[in-house]
Amino acid sequence: MTAPDEQRTQEFESEALPHLDALYGLGLRLTGGDESAAQDLVQETMLRAYRAWDSFELGSNCRSWLMTILRNTFINDYRKTKSRPPSVDYDEIAERPVFMDAKTTDPEGKFFARLIDREVITAIEGLPIDFRIPLVLADVEGLGYQDIADLLEVPVGTVKSRLFRARRRLQRVLYEYAIEMGYIR
């Protein structure tokens, strides 16, 4: 390695590598908990980031830069498979608000706080892919509807309805889990 290369590598290692666990967490959410796919995704992200390192402005938010590369890498692959039949039968998914069932026993949704992190993560990762992705982008990454629509190349209305169903489905899964565990009666 020449001196400039060495400096570049050291810079990359000290700036980018500390975010590996965060990237892997996002990778797992997006891939539905597929460890091998998430590892490949993070590795590909880091490779792209390293190659593009000269375009990264030192001092700006490296974590957010890396998250964007990871997200775009994942979405590109996802979009390629978009023409396949929907992974779920949308009409079969119950949309009844959990509140309707919980309003006599737990109207404020206190049971949510009793769930442990792993249970929540597992429930998110267990959502069908077409629901999981908008939910992760909106609720984990904090993106707006239009940004999600642009990324996924679908109309905003599609984002709205998938996000709506994703959240209803997630709260239903968490509610049923809370009942099963005795967190709620």
Next chain:
Amino acid sequence: MSETDTGKGGPEEMISCQEALEKVYEYLDGELGSPDQEKVREHVKICRNCYPLFDFERAFLDFVREKGFAEEASGELLERVHAIVREGG
């Protein structure tokens, strides 16, 4: 569904519970824009059926946002990435 469905006591453009319910997440996400955001807010403010539901949904969203992101030990990944970098990408 509730007394507000009849429009009793509200302005003529008062939306129904069903409409409010369909827009709950858009409203909580701040994605509705004017004047729909205000219409939902007005409805929820006076509808005793809807406001507890909106509070419940807000608690749920806050919860998901708080818990949805968790770092995960990347283990051997660090070695793999080190190797890539040391080989010069």
